[in-house]
Every structure is written in C-alpha cells, then in structure tokens.
Amino acid sequence: MSSVWLIVGLAGLVAAAGAAPVPKRLSLWMTAAASAILATGTVLLVTEGTTVQIALWSPAPYMHLALRFDALSAVFALGIGVVSAAACVFAVGYSRPRAADDFALPIFVLAMVCVVAAANVVTFLFAWEAMALSSFVLVMGDGLARPRRMAAVLYGGMTHVATVAVTGAFFIVAHAAGSQDFARMSAVGGRLSPALASVAFLLAVAGFGTKAGLVPFHVWLPRAHPVAPSHVSALMSGAMVNTGLYGIIRVGAGFLGPGEAWWGVGLMAAGCLSAVLGILYALFEQDMKRVLAFSTIENVGIMTVAIGAALTFQAHGLDALAAAAMVAALLHSLSHGILKAALFLGAGAVQRTTHTLSLDRLGGLARTMPVTGAVALLASLAISGLPPLSGFPGEWLLFRSLFVLGGEPVGALTRMAALGALGAMALTGGLALACFVRLSGISFLGLPRSQEAAQAHDGPWTMRLPLLGLGAMALAGGVAASVVIRAVTPAGEVLFGQRGVATSGASQRIVDAGGGALSLLVVAAALALTAGLAWLGLRLYFGATRVERGPIWSTGVVFRPSMQYTATSLSKPLRSFFSRVLLPERRVVTEFHAGSPLPKVVHYSGRVPPIIEERLYHPARSLAIWSARRVRGLQNGSVQLYLLYIVGTLVVLLVVTQ
Amino acid sequence: MTLLHGFVLGGLEVGAVSLAAPLFNGIIRKGKARLQGRAGPPLFQLYYDLRKWWGRGEQAAASVSYVHWAAPYVFLSATAGALLLVPIFSSAVPLDAQGDLFVLLGLLALGRAALTLGAMDSGATFGQMGSSRELALGALIEPLIVLTLIAPAVAAHSSTLSGIAAFGNQQGISVLTLGWLLAAAGFLVVLVAETGRIPIDNPDTHLELTMIHEAMLIEYSGRSLGVLHFAAALRQAVLALLFVNLFFPFGLVAHPGLGGYAGIAALDVLKLVVVALAFVVVEMLFAKMRFFELAGLLGTAMLVAGAAVAVTVVLA
Numbered sequence: 016m017s018s019v020w021l022i023v024g025l026a027g028l029v030a031a032a033g034a035a036p037v038p039k040r041l042s043l044w045m046t047a048a049a050s051a052i053l054a055t056g057t058v059l060l061v062t063e064g065t066t067v068q069i070a071l072w073s074p075a076p077y078m079h080l081a082l083r084f085d086a087l088s089a090v091f092a093l094g095i096g097v098v099s100a101a102a103c104v105f106a107v108g109y110s111r112p113r114a115a116d117d118f119a120l121p122i123f124v125l126a127m128v129c130v131v132a133a134a135n136v137v138t139f140l141f142a143w144e145a146m147a148l149s150s151f152v153l154v155m156g157d158g159l160a161r162p163r164r165m166a167a168v169l170y171g172g173m174t175h176v177a178t179v180a181v182t183g184a185f186f187i188v189a190h191a192a193g194s195q196d197f198a199r200m201s202a203v204g205g206r207l208s209p210a211l212a213s214v215a216f217l218l219a220v221a222g223f224g225t226k227a228g229l230v231p232f233h234v235w236l237p238r239a240h241p242v243a244p245s246h247v248s249a250l251m252s253g254a255m256v257n258t259g260l261y262g263i264i265r266v267g268a269g270f271l272g273p274g275e276a277w278w279g280v281g282l283m284a285a286g287c288l289s290a291v292l293g294i295l296y297a298l299f300e301q302d303m304k305r306v307l308a309f310s311t312i313e314n315v316g317i318m319t320v321a322i323g324a325a326l327t328f329q330a331h332g333l334d335a336l337a338a339a340a341m342v343a344a345l346l347h348s349l350s351h352g353i354l355k356a357a358l359f360l361g362a363g364a365v366q367r368t369t370h371t372l373s374l375d376r377l378g379g380l381a382r383t384m385p386v387t388g389a390v391a392l393l394a395s396l397a398i399s400g401l402p403p404l405s406g407f408p409g410e411w412l413l414f415r416s417l418f419v420l421g422g423e424p425v426g427a428l429t430r431m432a433a434l435g436a437l438g439a440m441a442l443t444g445g446l447a448l449a450c451f452v453r454l455s456g457i458s459f460l461g462l463p464r465s466q467e468a469a470q471a472h473d474g475p476w477t478m479r480l481p482l483l484g485l486g487a488m489a490l491a492g493g494v495a496a497s498v499v500i501r502a503v504t505p506a507g508e509v510l511f512g513q514r515g516v517a518t519s520g521a522s523q524r525i526v527d528a529g530g531g532a533l534s535l536l537v538v539a540a541a542l543a544l545t546a547g548l549a550w551l552g553l554r555l556y557f558g559a560t561r562v563e564r565g566p567i568w569s570t571g572v573v574f575r576p577s578m579q580y581t582a583t584s585l586s587k588p589l590r591s592f593f594s595r596v597l598l599p600e601r602r603v604v605t606e607f608h609a610g611s612p613l614p615k616v617v618h619y620s621g622r623v624p625p626i627i628e629e630r631l632y633h634p635a636r637s638l639a640i641w642s643a644r645r646v647r648g649l650q651n652g653s654v655q656l657y658l659l660y661i662v663g664t665l666v667v668l669l670v671v672t673q
Numbered sequence: 674m675t676l677l678h679g680f681v682l683g684g685l686e687v688g689a690v691s692l693a694a695p696l697f698n699g700i701i702r703k704g705k706a707r708l709q710g711r712a713g714p715p716l717f718q719l720y721y722d723l724r725k726w727w728g729r730g731e732q733a734a735a736s737v738s739y740v741h742w743a744a745p746y747v748f749l750s751a752t753a754g755a756l757l758l759v760p761i762f763s764s765a766v767p768l769d770a771q772g773d774l775f776v777l778l779g780l781l782a783l784g785r786a787a788l789t790l791g792a793m794d795s796g797a798t799f800g801q802m803g804s805s806r807e808l809a810l811g812a813l814i815e816p817l818i819v820l821t822l823i824a825p826a827v828a829a830h831s832s833t834l835s836g837i838a839a840f841g842n843q844q845g846i847s848v849l850t851l852g853w854l855l856a857a858a859g860f861l862v863v864l865v866a867e868t869g870r871i872p873i874d875n876p877d878t879h880l881e882l883t884m885i886h887e888a889m890l891i892e893y894s895g896r897s898l899g900v901l902h903f904a905a906a907l908r909q910a911v912l913a914l915l916f917v918n919l920f921f922p923f924g925l926v927a928h929p930g931l932g933g934y935a936g937i938a939a940l941d942v943l944k945l946v947v948v949a950l951a952f953v954v955v956e957m958l959f960a961k962m963r964f965f966e967l968a969g970l971l972g973t974a975m976l977v978a979g980a981a982v983a984v985t986v987v988l989a
Contacts, residue, residue, distance in 0.1 A: 569797070
C-alpha cells in the first residue's frame with residue numbers, strides 16, 4: 016500500500032515541476048499535495064514494516080537510477096514531506112509568482128527525497144547534485160541584490176567541494192563492497208583496513224558536514240539560508256540540512272559501522288563545538304532569519320552529538336543503547352524541522368507585513384499578528400527544549416544516552432567525554448533559551464519600535480494555516496511523543512538490529528534502553544492541573560480581580576518605546592561573559608563641543624566578529640589567490656608552450672608507467 | 674509507584690511544601706534581621722503579604738498581551754512540577770516513572786522562560802533588564818545544575834532523583850565520597866543563584882538598577898504579583914529540599930509507612946531550618962557581587978562540579 020502512495024507522491028512532484036508556468040500557483044499546490052502524500056506513504060511504510068524498491072531508469076550499463084525506502088529513509092522523507100507541505104502552502108500567499116522558482120521548488124523537494132531514498136551511489140550523487148543546483152537557483156532568485164549573489168556563489172562553491180569529499184567516501188566503501196548498491200554496501204567496514212575506513216569516515220563527515228552546516232564547514236549556511244525567500248529557508252533549514260546528517264548516519268553507522276572507537280567521540284566533540292558556537296553567534300545577530308540560521312547550526316550540532324554517541328555505543332557493541340541514541344538524533348531532526356519551519360515561516364510573515372527583519376525595528380507583534388505571534392512564541396519555547404513540547408523528548412533521550420554512556424565500562428576518557436558533552440548540551444540549552452526568549456521577546460512582545468511594526472497584521476489564510484499546523488505539531492510532538500517514536504524506532508532496527516526505545520500505552524510513556532522513563536503527557540497533565548487549580552482556587556476564594564490599565568513604570572518620566580531594551584543590549588551580559596571566546600569589538604568615539612568638556616556626538620559601533628571565517632577562511636582564501644597568481648606564470652597563451660607541456664607530461668607518464 | 678499512589682503523594686507534597694514555603698522565607702528574613710540587630714518582619718509576614726496581594730485588583734500596562742497573564746501560572750506550575758520530582762516524604766517521588774533529573778532541569782528552564790517572557794511583555798525597561806540578566810545567569814546555571822547532579826547520578830547508576838536518594842540512603846555515611854561532596858559544594862552555588870540570594874542577587878533591594886529577580890516582577894501587581902512571589906518562595910523551598918534530600922538522603926526510605934512519613938517530614942523541617950540559617954550566615958558575611966563578576970563565581974563552581982564528575986568517574 017505504501018508503495019502506491021510513495022510513487023504517486025514522487026510522480027506528483029515531477030508533474031508539479033511541469034506545471035510551473037500554469038497560473039494560480041498550481042505547481043505550489045501540487046507540490047504541497049505531493050509532499051503530504053509522500054509523508055503519508057512513509058508513515059504507512061513504517062507501520063507496515065516493509066521496504067519499498069522503485070527502479071527509475073537505466074540509461075547505461077552500470078547506471079541504474081533506483082530508489083529504496085527503508086525505515087531510515089522513511090524518517091527523513093517524512094520530515095521533508097511535512098516541512099515541504101507546510102512551506103508550499105505558505106508560499107502561495109507569501110511569494111511572488113516566478114516560473115523559475117516554481118519549477119525549481121518541486122525539483123528541490125524531489126531531489127531531497129531521492130537523496131534520502133537513493134538505492135545506489137549513482138542515484139545518490141545524481142540527486143545530491145540536483146538538490147544542490149535547484150537550491151542554488153532558489154537562493155539566487157532574481158539575483159538582483161549583491162548579498163544574494165555572493166551568498167549563492169559561496170553556497171554553490173562549498174557544496175561542490177563537499178561533493179568531492181562525499182564521492183571519495185563512497186568510492187572507498189563501494190570499492191571494498193565490490194558494488195555500488197547501498198544494500199550490498201552495508202556493514203562492509205570490516206573489510207577495510209582501520210586507516211582506510213577512517214579516511215572514508217572523515218571524508219563523509221567533511222562532505223556531509225558541509226551540507227549540514229557543521230562547524231567549521233558552516234560558513235555558507237548563515238549567509239545562504241537567510242537570503243532565500245522564507246519558505247525556501249524553511250526547507251533548507253528544516254529539511255536539507257537533515258540530508259547531510261542522513262549521509263553521516265548511512266555511511267558512518269550503516270556502511271562503516273561498527274567503526275573505530277574514536278569516531279563517535281570525535282563526532283561528539285565536533286557536535287558540541289557546533290552547538291555551542293552556533294547558539295552563541297545566534298545570540299548576537301540582529302536579523303531574525305540570521306538568528307534562525309545560526310540556531311540551525313546549533314541544532315545540527317546537537318544531532319551530531321547524538322549520532323556520535325550512537326557510533327560510540329556501536330563501536331563497543333552496545334547496540335540497543337546505540338539505537339536509543341540514534342532515535343534521539345532522528346527525533347530531534349523531525350522536531351527541529353517542524354520548529355525551524357514554523358519560525359522561518361513566521362519570520363516570512365513578519366517580513367511580508369513590516370518589510371523588515373531587523374529585531375530593533377519590531378516589537379509588540381503578538382498583539383498585531385495574533386496567529387503568527389502565538390505560533391512563534393510556542394515554537395520558540397519548543398526549540399529551546401522545554402517540556403512538554405516537541406523539542407524535549409529528543410533532547411531528553413540524548414541527555415539520557417550521554418548519561419548512560421558515562422556509566423558504561425567504555426574507558427574513563429570516553430566516559431568523561433560523554434559527561435562533558437552532557438555539560439555542553441546543558442550549556443547549549445541555557446543559551447538557546449536566552450536566544451529564543453530574546454528573539455520572541457524583542458520582536459513579538461513589548462512595544463512596537465517602528466511604524467511598520469505597529470501596523471503589522473497576519474497574512475492570508477494560506478499563510479496562517481501552515482503556521483497553525485506546525486504549531487499544533489510542536490505541541491503534539493511533545494505530549495504524544497510515543498506516537499512519533501514508534502515511527503522512528505524501526506530506523507534504529509535497520510542500523511543496529513535493535514529498537515532502543517520502548518513505548519507503552521495511553522500515558523505516552525517511553526522507556527529507553529538504559530531503563531530511563533519519561534511521560535510528557537503525565538507531566539503536562541500535572542502542569543495543567545496545578546496551574547488550573549491555583550487559578551481557580553484564587554478566583555473562588557478571593558473572587559475575580561479588577562484590572563486597571565496604566566502606564567509603564569519608568570522611574571517617573573514618560574515612557575517611550577525607544578527606552579526599551581534593544582536586541583543588542585538584551586544579550587550584552589552574555590557578550591561580556593563569553594568575551595574570551597567571542598572577542599567582541601567595540602568602538603566609542605566622542606566628539607566634544609569646541610572648547611567645552613560637554614560631548615556633542617557619541618559614535619558607538621560594535622560587533623561580534625565571525626572568528627572562524629576571519630581566522631580560518633580568509634587566510635585560506637588569500638593562500639589560494641596567492642598560489643593562483645604563482646601558477647599563472649605557466650599560462651602565457653603560447654600554443655608552443657602548451658604543446659611542450661603535453662609532450663612533457665607524456666614523457667613523464669611513459670617513464671612512470673614503464 | 675501506581676498512578677493513584679503518585680497522585681495522593683504528589684497532592685500531599687505540593688500542599689505541605691506550599692504551606693511551609695513562605696515560612697522558610699520568613700525564617701531567613703527574621704534570622705538576617707536579628708543578626709543585623711533589627712527586630713525584622715514577623716515570621717509569617719509573607720503569608721500576610723500573599724493574602725493582601727491575592728485579594729487585590731491588578732494594574733497592568735496597556736501594552737500587555739496574554740503572556741503577561743499566563744506567565745505567573747506557568748512559572749508556578751513549572752515549580753510545582755519540579756517539586757513532584759524531588760524526594761520529600763520518601764525516597765520515592767510522585768513522578769518516579771514519568772521523569773528524572775533532566776525533566777527537573779527542563780521544568781526549571783520552563784519556569785525561567787515564563788518569568789523572562791512575562792517580564793518582557795509590557796515593554797518596560799526594568800523588566801527587560803531583569804530578563805536580560807536572568808537569561809545570562811540561566812545559561813551558566815543550567816550546565817552547573819547538570820554537572821552537580823550528574824556526579825551523584827553516575828555513582829548511583831540512575832538519573833532519577835529517587836534512585837539517587839535511595840542509593841545514598843542505602844550506602845549511608847559512606848556515600849559522602851570526595852566526588853559526592855564536591856558536587857554538593859557546586860550545588861550550593863546553584864541554590865544561591867536559583868533562589869536569587871546574596872551574593873548573586875539581593876532579594877531585599879529596592880533600587881531598580883541592581884535587581885535581577887525583583888526587576889522582572891516590576892510590572893506585576895495584585896494577584897499576579899502574589900502568585901509570582903509565592904512561586905518564588907516555593908522554588909526556594911524545592912531547591913533547598915532537593916539539596917538536602919539528594920546529597921544527604923539519610924533516613925529516606927521508599928516506603929516508610931505512616932509513622933515513617935511523619936518522621937521524615939520532621940527531619941525535612943529540621944534540614945530546612947539548617948539551610949535557612951546557612952543562608953542567613955552567607956547573607957551576613959558577603960556583599961552582593963557585581964553582576965559582571967558572576968561569570969567568575971559560576972565558572973569556579975562549574976570547575977568544582979567538573980572535578981566532581983571526573984573524580985566520580987575515575988574512582989567509581
């Protein structure tokens with residue numbers, strides 16, 4: 016049954032691309048419908064417990080384009096389908112019609128699904144490139160604005176360098192397997208020497224990590240994600256980064272696992288770095304979508320830590336615990352996709368009515384845009400990992416996994432690394448809370464900081480409906496977590512032969528392989544009960560309160576909206592706490608009245624510099640340009656010289672091969 | 674623990690701690706006043722204040738949204754939810770099979786989110802100032818909580834607070850290893866920071882510029898203010914109970930029987946009075962630190978907690 020849904024969904028995406036020139040945004044509606052059908056198909060596939068194979072095309076010998084949906088592919092395809100359905104409906108009311116975009120969007124979604132469902136290396140790389148090119152088109156848009164062109168080119172360049180690394184990893188694994196079929200490539204790591212397997216693993220992490228936005232390969236992400244239209248940003252942050260994580264999981268755990276013990280620990284370290292740096296930089300951005308892009312880097316870091324924990328368990332033969340950690344990663348990827356989509360779409364709704372994304376020009380939007388505001392507030396709480404919302408179960412499973420790893424007999428250093436990662440994850444959680452209270456508090460609460468914000472309003476129903484749907488999922492994903500987990504655990508079985516997390520009954524209780532139990536439904540009920548009883552008790556005993564509206568307390572002077580905290584001042588304490596890491600720059604120049612000690616004008620400028628870009632990428636770029644200049648001498652345009660090179664190369668080759 | 678048992682025990686614990694929490698606050702205030710040579714407010718002052726606030730009408734800024742009204746109740750229920758995870762009358766806790774220390778961490782963070790968002794809702798500068806500071810401190814306190822609770826949890830091989838308390842009770846005095854005591858020392862800083870006391874914050878201040886917690890309440894009045902003050906007192910008592918019953922769980926058994934419950938309750942009261950007096954001494958001896966120097970204090974505490982974890986892993 017699921018195969019029919021999947022095929023109809025895939026065909027629908029192809030048809031949607033063909034419908035791009037049709038007016039009334041038909042292609043968007045078709046993409047949304049096809050995505051929803053695909054998502055349904057993946058859920059059916061998991062409940063049926065089957066694997067679906069779809070042969071697409073064999074244009075040449077050794078080149079079979081084919082798809083294979085197993086439980087792991089299904090989880091990722093489900094995330095892509097849900098985010099895409101919401102984003103495409105939103106786009107109907109949000110985006111301006113443009114045939115190139117309406118063509119590239121379904122292709123982009125189709126390519127992402129094909130990446131996570133590819134049955135062999137050729138299909139994977141084909142879909143991988145189609146995904147890169149179609150998203151490049153979407154980021155570039157009309158290409159009129161210079162930042163957009165720069166971001167798109169940087170993205171295009173980095174993603175192609177990443178493809179080289181990915182191809183290298185596949186080459187090593189496929190060579191050892193003697194086949195480029197994914198089904199035959201699974202668990203071939205044992206046939207490789209530890210050194211070669213490690214090279215393949217590192218290539219995979221570098222290549223896929225670039226797509227996922229893992230520090231230090233992240234520099235394109237905070238540029239490309241924000242400049243794209245919001246529904247595309249939602250797809251890139253909510254769905255595309257997951258394809259990178261899928262690659263790391265498929266190659267690291269599926270093909271090469273069980274691998275070396277240090278792989279997982281290294282991955283945990285890289286994840287912690289991404290998570291902490293990602294959220295720290297998010298805290299000092301002034302642009303709503305840039306904050307969200309940096310938060311994507313943070314969440315990719317969190318998922319990478321979970322994958323690292325799974326690989327560590329796997330390397331030590333603790334498969335059930337490995338599966339539990341992997342469920343944490345997958346659950347977090349689904350939840351992050353939904354929440355990041357909600358927040359990016361919310362940002363799009365804000366931008367459409369206020370024409371700005373600068374936090375310092377917003378304020379009070381919860382009252383002027385009730386739907387967008389409520390969903391953005393809820394998603395902010397959920398993405399900070401607060402119970403009982405959808406961000407919490409994945410985070411809880413990850414915390415539990417790291418804690419259990421810290422207690423297993425896997426060596427004192429590994430145990431301390433796991434517990435250190437746990438501390439880093441808690442720090443990330445605290446910083447994420449600060450970041451999202453700042454984001455939602457500055458833009459949706461308080462008083463409007465500009466005329467545009469004061470006159471803001473919600474978008475048409477096509478924009479409100481997807482937001483409400485995603486908001487409902489943010490709530491349901493928490494209190495009904497065991498329903499989602501049941502869809503995710505078969506993926507653990509594909510990789511490790513174990514489910515890792517058990518679910519039980521009406522209380523939505525989940526029990527991980529280490530014996531820890533959680534029921535967010537009961538926790539939520541306890542919260543609702545105490546809050547409700549307190550409210551009711553006070554009302555019954557003391558009666559209803561009379562509310563008088565008055566001015567804001569501002570030590571006796573008349574309050575003006577400009578007296579509010581700005582986005583910069585709100586995160587100032589953290590900027591100073593972390594100044595050793597962030598190296599913030601601050602310049603204050605005071606001009607005085609002539610011959611007077613009284614200041615006339617004070618110029619202030621401050622920024623948190625992107626350290627990794629300035630210390631790592633800029634020198635690398637300078638080196639590349641410098642060496643290109645040196646090499647230019649070889650090329651002076653003379654045909655005779657080129658012939659000399661060819662003859663010389665020929666002679667050298669002949670000598671070498673003799 | 675069955676659901677019904679948990680429900681009854683939870684109701685009793687929430688009721689008892691709610692009744693006692695304002696008194697705990699009163700003891701600290703009274704003790705501090707006495708040591709400063711003042712008469713101080715009556716022991717039961719907070720009860721009188723709460724009755725006054727709860728019965729009064731409210732004044733709110735014209736700019737507030739639903740967040741302002743919901744925040745006090747979310748803060749209160751998150752604190753009460755945390756209470757259901759802390760061993761109080763027995764080592765078993767009402768939410769034994771539904772949550773653990775990571776849920777406790779999440780609920781404390783939920784309370785913080787409600788408080789800071791509520792404070793930012795009206796747009797008042799002082800509220801936002803309090804939020805800004807609270808969020809910065811919270812970002813450092815969360816890893817500190819995790820590291821200090823993880824060390825005993827690793828020793829006990831359980832992430833539930835009931836499991837840790839049962840382990841400690843079973844081990845007796847020998848549970849007080851170096852790692853355990855270092856973790857307890859680290860948690861003392863959490864206790865001071867999360868309850869907004871000197872040297873991190875000054876609960877008695879009336880100067881807006883120096884406040885953290887009080888600044889967040891500045892736009893609240895009447896019943897909402899009462900709920901917030903009550904929830905803050907409850908949080909103070911919950912964290913004090915967490916400290917004494919997690920790190921020194923002697924006498925806490927899982928199924929004490931009726932007389933046993935009464936005995937443990939009496940022991941709880943005794944422990945809380947000791948903690949209250951310790952608060953008094955600390956508040957007498959130290960001045961409030963400059964806000965920007967707090968990172969140093971919390972960083973030191975984090976190093977201590979990290980050492981606790983390392984010692985536990987290596988020695989256990």
